[in-house]
Amino acid sequence: MLAEIITIGDEILIGQIVDTNSAWMAAELNKIGVKVKQITSISDEAQHIVKALEEAQNRADIILITGGLGPTKDDITKLTLAKYFNMPLRLDEETLAHVKEFFDKLNRPMIEVNIKQAEVPDGCTVIKNKNGTAPCMWFEHHGKIIVSMPGVPFEMKYLMEDEIIPRIKERFEMPFIFHQNILTAGLGESFLAEQIADIENALPAYIKLAYLPKLGQVRLRLSASGTNEAQILTDVAYYTKQIVERVEKYVVLTEDLPFEKAVLNLMDKYQLTLSLAESCTGGYVSHLFTQHPGSSSVFQGGAVTYSNDLKQLVLGVSETTLAAYGAVSEQTATEMAQGAVKNFRTDYAVAITGIAGPDGGTPEKPVGMVWIAVASKTEVKAKMFKFASQRFQNIERSAMAALMMLFLQLKQDLNVKH
Amino acid sequence: MLAEIITIGDEILIGQIVDTNSAWMAAELNKIGVKVKQITSISDEAQHIVKALEEAQNRADIILITGGLGPTKDDITKLTLAKYFNMPLRLDEETLAHVKEFFDKLNRPMIEVNIKQAEVPDGCTVIKNKNGTAPCMWFEHHGKIIVSMPGVPFEMKYLMEDEIIPRIKERFEMPFIFHQNILTAGLGESFLAEQIADIENALPAYIKLAYLPKLGQVRLRLSASGTNEAQILTDVAYYTKQIVERVEKYVVLTEDLPFEKAVLNLMDKYQLTLSLAESCTGGYVSHLFTQHPGSSSVFQGGAVTYSNDLKQLVLGVSETTLAAYGAVSEQTATEMAQGAVKNFRTDYAVAITGIAGPDGGTPEKPVGMVWIAVASKTEVKAKMFKFASQRFQNIERSAMAALMMLFLQLKQDLNVKH
Known part of the structure; x- marks a missing residue:
């Protein structure tokens, strides 16, 4: 079973937003045995929408369209689909009631364009969008399924999970x-x-x-x-x-998990707690952990100590160490990790201090040089890494290296294999 | 002038990675007056690659292809392009020398597949990829430009900035x-x-x-x-x-800046320092700030106080407050922000504490309820927000609301308009 995803709207084509919807949709489709053949991003132009839709139908059985359903002038997807399928627009009373209810809850008056959101092509199946005002529309056309839904991620995700995926599973036999x-x-x-x-x-x-x-x-x-x-x-x-x-x-x-989630799972299993002392990663590693529900059983928190002052104040790194070896050094990383274990009262702590760039490098300590330390209550290990010149890449690679050091230390201490 | 972007590889189509390359490329192209007509993601299948390439050439003048150039078996882009343009492969000596140098630096032996990376279709312009081993290839075909480059972001970005964009500007007259x-x-x-x-x-x-x-x-x-x-x-x-x-x-x-960068710029202009006390956002706001080079002049750091213990230990929130009002309350948010200003010695601090979900909600304090406080050395304001049920959305919206509160407070204190 093949599907295609078409995203409509200028935002992606001018680079204002990254298309995170399609990857998510593709992953969900894959889970039920639907392979995505192509993902296509196009702008709000009727002719281009029709062309993309026709080409997609030549290759795939299910076409999922996101975006272009807003109440404003530049959103023309619904009109284009109505014309393409030769279905006049009709006011859908149920959708209208839902839109009204939506505005009542927000305590805001409805205006003309909002009423227009309740118009749908006469002949499609209307699927209620409980997270927004634009309804989802399901078309069947020469044996193909074409679904149009909003591009707002949390509206789209709910519709996919609760409506589209179950309907696809019902409609087709899947490998x-x-x-x-x-x-x-x-x-x-x-x-x-x-x-x-x-x-x-x-x-x-x-x-x-x-x-x-x-x-x-x-x-x-x-x-x-x-x-x-x-x-x-x-x-x-x-x-x-x-x-x-x-x-x-x-x-x-070998599990299909983000790396940081695997670390959380392992620590949770052994009831271990973790804290972080981040300098050059600036909160990115904390964010990686805390994006996962339930992370609080393991991750207690930590410090983003961007300045030397905060390294001393919050983590207890000694002034002498900072003066003698500098913020990016084995000694500072070690004291940061030990300070976190002690001050934040956790079983393990990871400290990361480096020069993310693009500025701040010296011949001895170039941009991309990062010290990472992992401490437990009894032990501390530090390691130096030399990454590259790109700031975000250095932040990401430092995070991965930190996770890796922690994971290997845990596996050794707990005597577990992958 | 119209361009299209084609990304090749299964990673995007199975949802394993999000396509961040295309948005970045589109933004760069837009800056020089090239409009992106379509972005297409397809898998490593010769026939599909050829079809996409042909369709793109019907619509656009410049086709930028990323991905599918790795040394392994599943990467077939180069072979497909060679066949399509009817150009036999030849070993490019300069590329071979570069690949050799690359492996020498890594202190690793070259193997057969690496030598193959130096093969190029005879007739294309080879552009050196100083950040990787797969060369960039520039084809001219019936008045159209087709460029194939690696999909690894920091290889692609360097090639776009240093090679492709300048060559496009030289080659075409731009609006x-x-x-x-x-x-x-x-x-x-x-x-x-x-x-x-x-x-x-x-x-x-x-x-x-x-x-x-x-x-x-x-x-x-x-x-x-x-x-x-x-x-x-x-x-x-x-x-x-x-x-x-x-x-x-x-x-x-009205500037075209990420919101947090505008906050940093304003604070930098007035030489003000900032710290954060993050609970439910878990480091995300710190990460937003620290992704920008030079953020350290304003952002001193902060605490990710996920646990109540850390709220007391690091920020000095009183046990009484936590016991009487709970972690998600006006009082706790206020004390967190005040504690950050005091303990981290900054001019301003923002505190965020809420229930990101999906678990942890109660009837009085449902998932999505967030308290945000902004403190200066003399004043503190707190405000409650009610977001929705999705964890990441709550984290993002909390971050945006926190930035907004801080920005409005700064504008008021400094008496500046937008």
């Missing part, structure tokens, strides 16, 4: 799709490929291996689809085992 | 493009549209107005393109002034 991830660190993409070349060559045609390199890690992904679920699971497990055994010392994780 | 942003808060999209309907209707045809709603704010964008630069600037300034005067009390910013 079974299975992805197995193997997260590795410490070996480049081509070296990994060389080490497992014979395993890769022996894979049955219906299992695909992809290399997804990111921030010093390579995620291997085995993907299989078919009807024989048991066979697929057995085969994928067999080849996963082969790969893991071959490159064992580089394997970090 | 002048101008975007003017007006960031508003406090009034919904449709109400804004109603208030400025007559101004919008009076806009000359070559000026387009877009409404970009996000997180309780609406960004209005006037876009104009043409050859008469002076006329465009005069006209856009005229209509911008009209809109700003009409909805003055909702206008936050």
Whole structure:
């Protein structure tokens, strides 16, 4: 079963927003066995919308359209679809009642354009959007499904989860799709490929291996689809085992989880607490942890000590250390991590101090130089990294390196394997 | 001048990564007057690549392709392009020397697949990729430009900035493009549209107005393109002034800056320092500030006090307050902000404490309830917000609300307008 995603609106095409919707939708579709063939972003132009829709129908069975449903003049998707499907607009009473209720709750008067939001092409199935005023519209056309929904992420996500995905599952018979991830660190993409070349060559045609390199890690992904679920699971497990055994010392994780979530899960299992002392990562690692519901059982908090003053005040780094070795040093990183364990009363702490750039580098301490320390109540280890010149990349790579150091330390202390 | 962007690779189509490249590229192209007509994401399939390339050439003059150039088996872009343009592969000696140098630096041996990276279609212009091993390839075909580059963001970005954009500017005569942003808060999209309907209707045809709603704010964008630069600037300034005067009390910013960067700039101008006390936002606001180079002149750091213990230990929130009113309360938010100003020795501090969800809500304090306080050395104000049920949305909206409270307070204290 193939699907395509079409996003409508200038925001993406002029680079004002990043299209996070499509990746999320693709992941949800994949889970139920629908493969996304193409994702297309186009602007609010009737002719282009029609062309994209026609091309998508040549390739796929399900076309999901997001965006272009706002109340303002530049949003023309609904009108274009009505014309394309040759359906006159009609006022949908249920939608109108919902829009009215929506405005009543906000204690705001409805205006002309809001009433227009309750108009729908006569012939589509109207799906109520409980998180917004623009209704979702489901069309069936020459055996293809075309769905138009708002581009606002939390409206779209709710509609996908509660309405679209269940309806697709009801409407079509799906193959079974299975992805197995193997997260590795410490070996480049081509070296990994060389080490497992014979395993890769022996894979049955219906299992695909992809290399997804990111921030010093390579995620291997085995993907299989078919009807024989048991066979697929057995085969994928067999080849996963082969790969893991071959490159064992580089394997970090075989669960399909963000790295920081795997760290949280491991610490939660052993009832360990964590705090952070972030300098150059400036809150990014804290944010990685706290984006996950339930992180508070492990993550107690921490300090973003951007200035030297705060390193002393909050973490108790000594003035002598800062004066003698500087903020980016083994000694400062070590004292930051130890200070966090002590002041924040946690089992473990990670400290990160470095020069994210683009400015602030010196010949001895260039941009991209980062010291990371991991402390427990009894031990502390620090390590230096040399990343590159791009600020955000340095922040991201520092975060990944910090997670890796913590994870390896935990696995060693707890005596667990991946 | 029209361009299209084609991204190749399964990662986006299965939802494993979000396509951040395309938005960045689109923004860069827009700056030099190139409009992006379509962004297309497809998988590593030769036939689909060729089809997408052909369709893109029907619509645009410049086709930028990212991804599919890795050394492993699943990357087939280069071979496909060589066949499509009917150019045999040749070993490019300069690229080979660069790849060799790259591996020497990493102190790693080259293997067969790495040598293959130095092969290029005979007839394209090879552009050196100093940040990676896959070269960038520039094709000219029936008057169209087709460029293939790696999908790794920091390789692609460097190539775009240093090589592709300058070459495009040299090759084509560009119209002048101008975007003017007006960031508003406090009034919904449709109400804004109603208030400025007559101004919008009076806009000359070559000026387009877009409404970009996000997180309780609406960004209005006037876009104009043409050859008469002076006329465009005069006209856009005229209509911008009209809109700003009409909805003055909702206008936050007319510069094209991320909100937090505007806050940093204002505080930097007046040599004011800032710290944060984050609970439910968990480091996200700190990360927003610290992603900007030079933020350290204003932002000193702060605390992520996820647990009640840390609220007491690091910020000095009193046990009595926490016991009597709870962590999510006006009193706690106030003491957090005051504690940050005092303990972190800054001119201003913002505190955020709330229930991000999905768990942890009660009838009195439901998920989405957030208290935000802004303190200076002499004053503190707190305000309650009720957001929704989605965790990340609550984190983002809390961050935006916190920035807004701080910005309004600063503007009032400093007596400045937008």
